[in-house]
Amino acid sequence: MNSINARDIEIHPHKTIISLYESNIPVETIALQLDLSIEEINDAICKYQEINKVKEESVIQVSKVPKLGMLLVETVFDIESAIKDAQMRTWYNLKVKSQFNISQEKTQELLENFIGTNVTLVILHVDLVCSTDLSMNLPLKRLVPIIQAFTQEMSLVIEAYGGYVLKYVGDAIICFFFTEKDDLYLPCTNAVACAHSMITIIQEGMNTILESNGYTDLGVRIGIDIGENAIVQYGLRPETVTITENLTNTVATNQNYEKRCDGVSNDKNVRKKNGITVHKKPYLDILGYTINIASKMTSFARPNQIIIGEEVYRNLDIQTNRKFKKLNIKNLDWNYLNNATGNTYELYVNNDDNQR
Numbered sequence: 001m002n003s004i005n006a007r008d009i010e011i012h013p014h015k016t017i018i019s020l021y022e023s024n025i026p027v028e029t030i031a032l033q034l035d036l037s038i039e040e041i042n043d044a045i046c047k048y049q050e051i052n053k054v055k056e057e058s059v060i061q062v063s064k065v066p067k068l069g070m071l072l073v074e075t076v077f078d079i080e081s082a083i084k085d086a087q088m089r090t091w092y093n094l095k096v097k098s099q100f101n102i103s104q105e106k107t108q109e110l111l112e113n114f115i116g117t118n119v120t121l122v123i124l125h126v127d128l129v130c131s132t133d134l135s136m137n138l139p140l141k142r143l144v145p146i147i148q149a150f151t152q153e154m155s156l157v158i159e160a161y162g163g164y165v166l167k168y169v170g171d172a173i174i175c176f177f178f179t180e181k182d183d184l185y186l187p188c189t190n191a192v193a194c195a196h197s198m199i200t201i202i203q204e205g206m207n208t209i210l211e212s213n214g215y216t217d218l219g220v221r222i223g224i225d226i227g228e229n230a231i232v233q234y235g236l237r238p239e240t241v242t243i244t245e246n247l248t249n250t251v252a253t254n255q256n257y258e259k260r261c262d263g264v265s266n267d268k269n270v271r272k273k274n275g276i277t278v279h280k281k282p283y284l285d286i287l288g289y290t291i292n293i294a295s296k297m298t299s300f301a302r303p304n305q306i307i308i309g310e311e312v313y314r315n316l317d318i319q320t321n322r323k324f325k326k327l328n329i330k331n332l333d334w335n336y337l338n339n340a341t342g343n344t345y346e347l348y349v350n351n352d353d354n355q356r
Helices: 004-012 013-022 027-034 039-057 079-095 103-114 131-137 140-160 185-212 289-298 310-314
Strands: 118-128 162-167 171-176 220-242 268-273 276-287 305-309 324-326 347-350
Touching: 013 027, 013 039, 013 079, 013 289, 027 039, 027 079, 027 310, 079 140, 079 171, 079 185, 103 162, 103 220, 103 276, 118 140, 118 185, 118 289, 131 140, 140 171, 140 185, 162 276, 171 289, 185 220, 185 305, 220 289, 220 310, 305 310, 310 347
Parallel strands: 220 305
Antiparallel strands: 118 171, 118 220, 162 171, 220 276, 268 276, 305 347, 324 347
């Protein structure tokens, strides 16, 4: 896969502009990189914002469970454009400015709907291979852009497939996909398709740019399982809400936590100082057997391999199942049981020749 060239930009100028804009790259830099005027860039961004506004206004929330994960995302995910976008963002991280601007606030707000309850989720654990070697052989100023580019690209793929990033653990990412009681096929299929796209983005997107700049290739290991999980609270997280003080009717910019500047809140988790309302919201995490299994199975994978649990495999279609084979676990440190059968919980690994 070749890196982005003038022909690619000519074919997909609008997509390229929006991709860079959503990565918080300055308009001036986008114009310089694409050899376009600032006015042309701003026009494209304005049109994009107008279209998004119309889409948002037309959305009706019929459930607190997101519906994107209930669609077969693989049929609409444009992997070729995603590869080109990953190349552009990776180049920017290496050459211009290292950055990572993806917020987990959406995940936390979503989990608030389920605090104190148990929910069935598909858990995906992705781990960067040989990160220890990278940290030993590269100075921090060269290591940080790579790690940030990796986490950014993986997070964007997760979001594209209807998943949610739960947390970043060093060089690993844990995410989840919601399920519906009567349909485990779609979230399992989306999670597996997401994993395949992650590997493709690494191999054909990021590595193309890394190689051309003298870096070694990256690789990942991925584990996926499904099961019941508890949504638990661990302390509080601060959320700052700016108050507009020069208006007659003072309102918070965040409508979920609208407060008056004057007066004292009775909520012990809200404090006001210098026109700023700080509302401390719960920090939520996921606890359960499934996360432990997904993390453990990831350790058995070779670079750019996907390992899935027995329950995920059972909920996939025949065509997808053919891409996996049963993993020989006799010589592995694996003592997890299938709660339904009492037998050893089987694992399946993707065939190396079926990556793309």
